[in-house]
Amino acid sequence: MRTLTFANALNEALRQEMRRNPKIYIAGEDVGLYGGIYGVTVDLFKEFGEERVKDTPISESAIIGMAVGSSAAGLIPVVEIMFVDFIGVCMDQLLNQAAKMKYMFGGKAKLPMVLRTTEGAGHGAAAQHSQCLEAWFMHVPGLKVVLPSTPYDAKGLLTTAMRDGNPVVFLEHKYLYGTVEGEVPEEQYTIPFGVADVKRQGKDVTVVATMRMVHKALAAAETLAKDGISVEVIDPRTLVPLDEDSIIASVKKTHRLVVVTEEVANAGSSAEIAARVADKAFDYLDAGIKRVTAPFTPVPFSTVLEEEFIPSEAKIITAIHQVLGKAVPA
Amino acid sequence: MTEKIENEKLLTMYKSMVTIRLFETRVSELFAAGKLPGFIHLYIGEEAVATGVCSQLKSQDYITSTHRGHGHLIAKGGNLNQMMAELYGKRTGYCKGKGGSMHIADVDLGILGANGIVGGGPPIATGAAFGIKYQGGDGVVACFFGDAASNQGTFHEGLNLASVWKLPVIFVCENNLYGISVSQARHQNISDVADRAAAYDIPGVVVDGNDVMAVYEAAGEAIKRARAGKGPSLIECKTYRWRGHFEGDPTPYRPKSEVDAWMKKDPIPRFETALKEMGVITDAGIAAMKKEIGEKVEAAVKFSEESPWPALSEILDDVYTVGPEAV
Numbered sequence: 001m002r003t004l005t006f007a008n009a010l011n012e013a014l015r016q017e018m019r020r021n022p023k024i025y026i027a028g029e030d031v032g033l034y035g036g037i038y039g040v041t042v043d044l045f046k047e048f049g050e051e052r053v054k055d056t057p058i059s060e061s062a063i064i065g066m067a068v069g070s071s072a073a074g075l076i077p078v079v080e081i082m083f084v085d086f087i088g089v090c091m092d093q094l095l096n097q098a099a100k101m102k103y104m105f106g107g108k109a110k111l112p113m114v115l116r117t118t119e120g121a122g123h124g125a126a127a128q129h130s131q132c133l134e135a136w137f138m139h140v141p142g143l144k145v146v147l148p149s150t151p152y153d154a155k156g157l158l159t160t161a162m163r164d165g166n167p168v169v170f171l172e173h174k175y176l177y178g179t180v181e182g183e184v185p186e187e188q189y190t191i192p193f194g195v196a197d198v199k200r201q202g203k204d205v206t207v208v209a210t211m212r213m214v215h216k217a218l219a220a221a222e223t224l225a226k227d228g229i230s231v232e233v234i235d236p237r238t239l240v241p242l243d244e245d246s247i248i249a250s251v252k253k254t255h256r257l258v259v260v261t262e263e264v265a266n267a268g269s270s271a272e273i274a275a276r277v278a279d280k281a282f283d284y285l286d287a288g289i290k291r292v293t294a295p296f297t298p299v300p301f302s303t304v305l306e307e308e309f310i311p312s313e314a315k316i317i318t319a320i321h322q323v324l325g326k327a328v329p330a
Numbered sequence: 331m332t333e334k335i336e337n338e339k340l341l342t343m344y345k346s347m348v349t350i351r352l353f354e355t356r357v358s359e360l361f362a363a364g365k366l367p368g369f370i371h372l373y374i375g376e377e378a379v380a381t382g383v384c385s386q387l388k389s390q391d392y393i394t395s396t397h398r399g400h401g402h403l404i405a406k407g408g409n410l411n412q413m414m415a416e417l418y419g420k421r422t423g424y425c426k427g428k429g430g431s432m433h434i435a436d437v438d439l440g441i442l443g444a445n446g447i448v449g450g451g452p453p454i455a456t457g458a459a460f461g462i463k464y465q466g467g468d469g470v471v472a473c474f475f476g477d478a479a480s481n482q483g484t485f486h487e488g489l490n491l492a493s494v495w496k497l498p499v500i501f502v503c504e505n506n507l508y509g510i511s512v513s514q515a516r517h518q519n520i521s522d523v524a525d526r527a528a529a530y531d532i533p534g535v536v537v538d539g540n541d542v543m544a545v546y547e548a549a550g551e552a553i554k555r556a557r558a559g560k561g562p563s564l565i566e567c568k569t570y571r572w573r574g575h576f577e578g579d580p581t582p583y584r585p586k587s588e589v590d591a592w593m594k595k596d597p598i599p600r601f602e603t604a605l606k607e608m609g610v611i612t613d614a615g616i617a618a619m620k621k622e623i624g625e626k627v628e629a630a631v632k633f634s635e636e637s638p639w640p641a642l643s644e645i646l647d648d649v650y651t652v653g654p655e656a657v
Contacts (some may be wrong), residue, residue, distance in 0.1 A: 003476040025464065051464070056492065062487035064458055065453020069471075072442055073392065092484075096447050097454060104433040105443060106425035108646030141649050249391025 004184040007177040009151035010040045010116075013158040014078065016049055016188045016256035022156060024162060028063060028080030028116075037082055038118065038177045067113045068098045078163060081117040082131045084171065086134070093186065098167040114161045114168045119147075119261065120212060120262055121310050122175040127298035130306075132263040133212070138239045138272065139245065143161035145191060145239040147171040148297050149214035151182040153237055156191030173211040173262075194241035198250070202232035202321045206250040208273055209260040213292075213311060217260050220316040231320060238267050247273065247322030249280045255286040256323040260316055265293040290319040335546070337610050343385050343542055344605060347598050349623050350401045353410060356627050357400070357417060361577045366417050368430050373401035375540075375572035378597035379504050380405035381547025382386070382567075383472050384551040386553050392440040392458045392471040394451035397432045398571070399444030402474050407439050414630035422636035427640040441559075448509075449479040452488025452501065459497035459562075470556045471499040472549070473631035478509025480523045489562065492531040500552040503566040504539065509584040510575045524566035532562050537566030540597040543604070570595075 004012065018024050018095040026032075026041060026048075032055035035042030045053040049191055056063050067077035081087055087094065094115065101109045138146045144166055148154040154172070161168040197215055200221050209217040214235045221231035232250050236243055251257050257277055259270040270291045277289060292311045300306055321328045335343075354372045361370045373380070378397075384393065384405035395402040397585045403413060408424075416423025416434050424434045435443035442458060445451050455473030461471040479485055480503060492499050505524045508513050512523070527534025533555070537548045545567055552563035570592035574581045582588075611619075 049646045057487075057490055059487035059491060061484045061563070062456060062491040065484065065488065066457035066491065066642050069394075069442065069454040069457020069459070070461035070464065071457070072437065073458045073465075075464060077457075089483075091449065092447055093453055097445075101435075101443065102651060103648050104425060104429040105435040105437065106423070106428050108425075108437050109435065109443075112651075142651055144650070160563050 001099055001180045001183040001185065004151050005091055006151045006154055006180045007038060007040050009155040009184045010158055010172065011042060012184070013045070013155040014044060015047065016043065017159055017162045018044070018052065020188070021162070023074065023075045024078060025052045025054065026078045026080070027056050027066060028045070029056055029058055029082050030130045031055060031080050036080065038174060040116070040172070040177070041080070055110065059095050060086050063094035064090050064098065065113065068093060068101070068111065070134065071111045072109055074100070076112045078114040078116060078162060081115060084117045084119045084133050085131050086212060087117065087133065090307045094143070095140055095230050099140045103142060110165060111167050112225065114158070114170050116170045116172065118174040119171050120173040120175050121299045122212070123300060124303060124306060126301040130299035132261065134171055134239055134261060135268045138269060142167065143240060144168045146193065146237070147170070147173070147211050147239065148237060149178060149211050149235050151184050153191060153197065153235070155184050157237060159188055159195075160190040164193065171211070175212050186226045191237070193238045194243050196234050196236045196243035196246040198230065198232065198246070199235050200233040202230040202254065203260060204230045204254055205256040205323055206232050206234060206247070206254045207258045207260060207316065207320070208247055209235060210269065213260040213262055216311065216313050217316055219256070220313045222318060223313065224320060229320065229324065236273070242273070242276070244276050244280070246250045248277060251277055252284045255284055257285065257289045258292060258316065258319045258323055259289065260292040260311055262294055262311060264296045265291055266296055269294060287323040287325060290323050292316050292319045335543070339385065340605060340608070340610050342380050342480035343546070344601055344611065345619060345623065346381040346405045347386070347542065347601060348620055349375045349410070350380065350404050351598060352620070352623050352627050353404060353413070354400055356631065358573065358577060360631070367419060369378050370417070370431050370577040371398040372570070372573040372577060373398050375592065375596070376504055376506060376569045378545055378601070379472070379539045379567045379569055380501065382542045383500075383502050383549040385546055386549045387440070387470070387472060390467070391469050392442055392455070394442045394455040394458070394471065394473045395444040396451065396474055396476065396479070397421065397444060397446055397448070398476070399432070399434060401446065403434055403436070403441055405443050408434070408436060408441065410626055410630040411633040415634040415637050418634040418637070419639070420634055421640045422633070422637040423480055426644065449475065449482025449484040450484050450653040451475055456488045456492045456497060459492060459499035460495065462498055468557050469498065472552050473499055473501050475501070475503060476509065477503060477505040477507065477514050477519060477523055477586070478512070480526060481509070481518055489526070489530045489532070489564065492562040493532050496559060498556035498559070499562045500549065500556055501562060501564045502549070503564065504569055505566055506569050506571045508571070508584070513583070515621060522566060524564055534564040534566070536568065537564045539569030540595050540600065542597060542601050545584060
């Protein structure tokens with residue numbers, strides 16, 4: 001099968017679904033002529049024109065509000081907030097408008113819309129362009145939260161998002177765009193929300209990881225396999241809905257859990273996953289749950305500090321040794 | 331008056347204003363009697379604005395409303411029973427008891443909701459207008475908001491985007507002189523919000539918001555322009571809210587003399603006088619209409635009192651669209 005980068009897989013999902021459904025349009029900052037700051041919407045302007053690929057003013061509240069209003073008026077907007085960090089200037093339109101309209105209106109509104117945005121550190125972009133804020137969104141009833149780790153998942157999940165019929169927050173780790181390449185079918189396909197993917201089978205410890213951390217967890221699993229430690233790596237792929245059944249089934253098999261996210265630990269998605277397992281599978285655990293996350297700091301700029309900030313393969317290996325009750329190698 | 335308004339239309343407008351007044355007066359009593367939970371923001375005194383604007387709209391046109399939304403909803407055709415039941419929090423309300431006063435909506439009537447967030451509406455109205463234009467329709471969106479909302483970034487973002495894309499939306503500022511307790515003179519350095527239209531190179535007009543025919547005429551001009559693809563307009567309607575910001579507000583921030591002066595400019599008797607002069611209605615006709623509307627309001631109260639509460643299991647319904655309803 002042919003391979004695509006993460007960014008190209010997203011581009012293909014948009015292109016194919018826009019060809020299929022004329023109600024879909026794209027809007028955001030620099031998504032048109034420029035092709036998106038990370039190239040995800042490249043050439044879509046050329047194919048679909050200015051009517052369907054809209055360069056907007058730098059007005060994030062207007063961008064999300066436009067999605068809400070046009071969705072209520074019958075369209076399916078796919079809007080982009082360039083960096084998730086910018087959600088701070090427009091959160092009302094997502095938090096109080098998009099997420100709540102259906103419920104507040106007694107079910108009579110339908111708001112199909114996708115909010116694409118980028119997350120993550122690794123580019124020296126510092127504190128206002130590097131955060132992982134998935135916990136903000138998963139705390140709000142009415143939003144769905146999607147965060148793929150591979151090109152295959154990215155294409156399938158984005159296609160699902162455009163057909164879901166609800167406000168979907170689609171989080172793309174910017175480090176993955178060009179660095180991760182994988183097999184992607186040429187035809188359209190969907191991946192249901194709320195279905196985790198076991199990225200590697202194992203029997204000694206369950207590692208639940210998201211986005212870029214899936215790749216670090218897989219690298220750690222590969223390293224540990226040489227020492228005879230069998231690590232199962234699960235990518236939930238969507239946080240809302242969360243496939244807790246798959247996670248709990250894995251924990252019942254391995255009896256140990258490590259959760260790895262690039263967010264800070266405080267009230268993070270890692271806390272939610274750990275709490276649900278503690279609630280529903282406590283008796284199956286042979287060790288306390290460990291979390292590997294970023295430290296509780298803004299994302300630092302300096303390359304050495306940023307490297308220290310991002311959870312590393314070494315830290316994941318240490319956590320796995322700890323839940324296995326093994327001495328941590330020096 | 332640039333064009334003659336049909337008698338039937340004039341009577342419909344009058345009926346709308348009286349319905350808003352009688353509905354809200356009754357709501358005020360019910361709230362004081364402890365029948366209605368939550369926050370209630372009344373529109374009494376401002377009826378000419380909603381009526382003048384909505385009388386220019388077609389059924390497929392949209393509005394976005396505010397926390398002070400009952401008037402807009404009634405003027406756009408909202409059902410009194412469902413509105414009142416929603417204020418009670420009953421199962422038969424517009425939102426099945428999930429929304430209350432600040433979130434009443436009827437998407438089928440083009441009402442994209444009252445809104446509890448000051449300034450929440452302009453970006454949504456702009457989006458709905460984009461939706462209309464994208465689909466090739468000739469509809470328009472009327473976006474209601476207050477003087478205080480014109481200080482929110484969302485107001486400026488909405489006007490800017492609507493103007494640069496020439497979207498069919500009219501922005502209707504109901505300048506009632508206060509943002510909660512802060513007078514306009516203390517919250518912005520201009521006296522005419524309409525001046526802000528200049529920043530977006532769109533028409534900005536000031537009208538007497540207590541003169542329903544002046545509002546009707548200004549809205550008509552703006553809507554004609556919007557439907558012709560010439561983009562948005564900003565209409566500022568000078569008016570006044572008789573009640574506090576919310577029911578129960580002791581209003582220590584404004585003198586009684588100011589309230590009294592504005593109550594003398596009551597838009598309803600003013601319109602009555604004009605209608606009588608035009609021979610459109612008589613005193614007997616007015617009395618009969620008020621009686622009929624009063625009975626409808628009482629029927630809405632009875633309907634609400636007798637309606638069931640939502641089932642507790644319904645708390646989980648309608649957070650998400652599921653199944654075949656999804657796209």
